[in-house]
Amino acid sequence: MSVAESTIDPTRLSKLIETEETEFNARHPNSRALTERASRALAGGVASSWQSTDPHPIYLADGHGSKVVDVDGNEYVDFHNGYGAMAVGHAHPKIVEIVSERVREGTHFAQPTEDSVIVAEHLSERFGLPLWRFANSGTESTMDAVRLMRAITGRDILLKIEGSYHGHGDAVMVSVAPPGDKIGPYDDPVSVPQTIGLPADVVALTRVVPFNDLDALERTLHRYEGRVAGMIVEPAMMNAGIVTPDEGYLGGVKELLHGAGALLAFDEVKTGVTIAYGGATKRYGISPDLVCLAKSTGGGLPCGAIGGTEEVMEWIADGRIDQVGTFNGNPLTMAAMRVTLTEILTPDVYEEFDRLAEILRSGCDAALESGGIAGYTTVMSARGAVTYRGERVRNYRDYLEVSDELAYVNWLVQFNRGVFMAPWGKSENWTLSVQHSEDDVRRFVRNLEFLAKALAA
Numbered sequence: 001m002s003v004a005e006s007t008i009d010p011t012r013l014s015k016l017i018e019t020e021e022t023e024f025n026a027r028h029p030n031s032r033a034l035t036e037r038a039s040r041a042l043a044g045g046v047a048s049s050w051q052s053t054d055p056h057p058i059y060l061a062d063g064h065g066s067k068v069v070d071v072d073g074n075e076y077v078d079f080h081n082g083y084g085a086m087a088v089g090h091a092h093p094k095i096v097e098i099v100s101e102r103v104r105e106g107t108h109f110a111q112p113t114e115d116s117v118i119v120a121e122h123l124s125e126r127f128g129l130p131l132w133r134f135a136n137s138g139t140e141s142t143m144d145a146v147r148l149m150r151a152i153t154g155r156d157i158l159l160k161i162e163g164s165y166h167g168h169g170d171a172v173m174v175s176v177a178p179p180g181d182k183i184g185p186y187d188d189p190v191s192v193p194q195t196i197g198l199p200a201d202v203v204a205l206t207r208v209v210p211f212n213d214l215d216a217l218e219r220t221l222h223r224y225e226g227r228v229a230g231m232i233v234e235p236a237m238m239n240a241g242i243v244t245p246d247e248g249y250l251g252g253v254k255e256l257l258h259g260a261g262a263l264l265a266f267d268e269v270k271t272g273v274t275i276a277y278g279g280a281t282k283r284y285g286i287s288p289d290l291v292c293l294a295k296s297t298g299g300g301l302p303c304g305a306i307g308g309t310e311e312v313m314e315w316i317a318d319g320r321i322d323q324v325g326t327f328n329g330n331p332l333t334m335a336a337m338r339v340t341l342t343e344i345l346t347p348d349v350y351e352e353f354d355r356l357a358e359i360l361r362s363g364c365d366a367a368l369e370s371g372g373i374a375g376y377t378t379v380m381s382a383r384g385a386v387t388y389r390g391e392r393v394r395n396y397r398d399y400l401e402v403s404d405e406l407a408y409v410n411w412l413v414q415f416n417r418g419v420f421m422a423p424w425g426k427s428e429n430w431t432l433s434v435q436h437s438e439d440d441v442r443r444f445v446r447n448l449e450f451l452a453k454a455l456a457a
């Protein structure tokens with residue numbers, strides 16, 4: 001029985017945040033010093049704005065197995081896992097071996113290698129889409145998918161889900177995490193630029209719809225009849241905690257889009273090889289026109305892939321669309337991808353992910369209930385998240401009601417007790433690796449139990 005409204009003691013909550021912040025600061029003097037030095041050479045002291053954390057970023061020294069060690073010598077079980085790119089775990093012996101081997105044989109040719117063929121053949125089998133191309137990041141994969149949908153349909157409007165992130169391309173940097181006072185009415189959401197620097201005309205061509213609402217999609221397709229190229233959808237939203245699709249939603253999306261002459265691209269950059277052997281495509285049994293992959297498919301090397309049906313990919317095959325990139329199919333990435341997909345993320349590992357996920361789900365839910373904390377745990381094999389809201393989140397507007405404070409205090413508590421979580425609080429989810437153990441996941445549960453006890457009224 002989950003708790004509908006938190007009954008925690010607010011004074012205890014603010015006190016706990018204060019003491020945990022003090023401890024956090026005391027544990028990271030070297031990270032603080034590096035942040036200061038970095039700010040003179042790296043804009044904002046980080047390589048990507050999404051590595052920034054308050055009170056300051058944590059600089060890591062090494063990673064091995066399920067653990068990472070920071071520059072102050074603190075060791076953590078890694079629940080961040082490189083924003084979900086490390087389902088193989090750190091320094092996996094097979095990755096160390098293949099990358100070392102490949103480095104000695106040349107790291108870049110900008111010509112195809114046999115590994116690129118093996119990986120494409122494997123992805124076809126795994127995701128049920130026949131033809132593939134490679135890229136170097138999730139952003140490149142989704143950018144290619146958007147271009148393909150527009151080129152093939154000869155239409156300009158792109159639909160996306162309100163509150164979904166698909167990388168930092170202009171077309172998709174719209175209504176990613178818009179503030180509640182800018183989003184407009186539920187029935188007609190405003191397209192909110194995620195950053196300045198996006199041309200207004202580009203933003204206007206991206207229209208947003210709420211997740212899990214087929215009527216809203218139908219209305220939008222009607223409103224822009226004959227103008228919608230396609231829709232990019234994360235089958236389960238993974239940058240708002242985790243928001244799962246309602247039964248029948250994804251199939252309905254495909255039907256409505258195809259009925260309107262538009263295409264469907266699944267962004268499986270996060271879900272891809274982490275929530276099932278064949279990603280959301282196989283888990284939900286819905287085959288889109290295009291699938292975008294990146295992150296954990298590369299075993300820790302920069303990677304990206306886009307797969308599609310014959311009808312879609314023939315536009316690339318016959319040269320009507322240039323899908324390009326100097327590093328596409330890079331031999332080092334291809335070798336790591338081959339070993340990751342064929343030797344490490346094999347079908348059996350998903351059973352072990354599911355076993356660990358169940359320990360997390362039942363343990364976290366029990367802890368929340370015992371502390372009177374409104375919330376629930378969602379697990380999808382290697383992925384999972386605790387959401388601090390009594391009622392299930394079905395879309396971005398529900399997600400705005402999730403408690404930032406509870407997500408933040410859990411982040412602090414986990415950090416100070418040896419669990420490394422991604423920055424950005426309630427938006428992130430965890431990723432397990434094949435090297436995570438039962439002890440590792442029990443540590444997370446124990447920390448949440450500590451939190452629940454500390455906050456109980």
Ligand SMILES: Cc1ncc(COP(=O)(O)O)c(C=O)c1O
Pocket residue numbers: 083136137138139140142165166167168234238239267268269270294295
């Ligand atoms: C769902 C989704 N799509 C695309 C991307 C972009 O991937 P990348 O950071 O590799 O460009 C991300 C990154 O977090 C993502 O979560």
